[in-house]
Amino acid sequence: MPYTIQFPIQAIGKEPCPFTVKVLCPECGFDYIHLETVDRLDGQDNYATKTGVRGNATQLRCFCEHGHKFMLGFGSHKGNLYTWWEPC
Numbered sequence: 001m002p003y004t005i006q007f008p009i010q011a012i013g014k015e016p017c018p019f020t021v022k023v024l025c026p027e028c029g030f031d032y033i034h035l036e037t038v039d040r041l042d043g044q045d046n047y048a049t050k051t052g053v054r055g056n057a058t059q060l061r062c063f064c065e066h067g068h069k070f071m072l073g074f075g076s077h078k079g080n081l082y083t084w085w086e087p088c
Helices: none
Strands: 009-011 021-023 033-041 057-064 069-077 080-087
Touching: none
Parallel strands: none
Antiparallel strands: 009 021, 033 057, 057 069, 069 080
């Protein structure tokens, strides 16, 4: 089961998108994050993603410049969109 704690973000809201946030490393708080891979999981409307959501999910595998690896997940469940992070 994924961690359901809030991952660290930093609000940087600038024009033209005032709702922009910056993802920080959940291990050390460093803000130099790199995207490694993107995986799409087919939930088949029956929890097949093994993430706790019933619908489809997307996983973004990331790493910070201090070497910490983590995954940001986004998944749908009965019309709601959830996000979480897990260490890799």
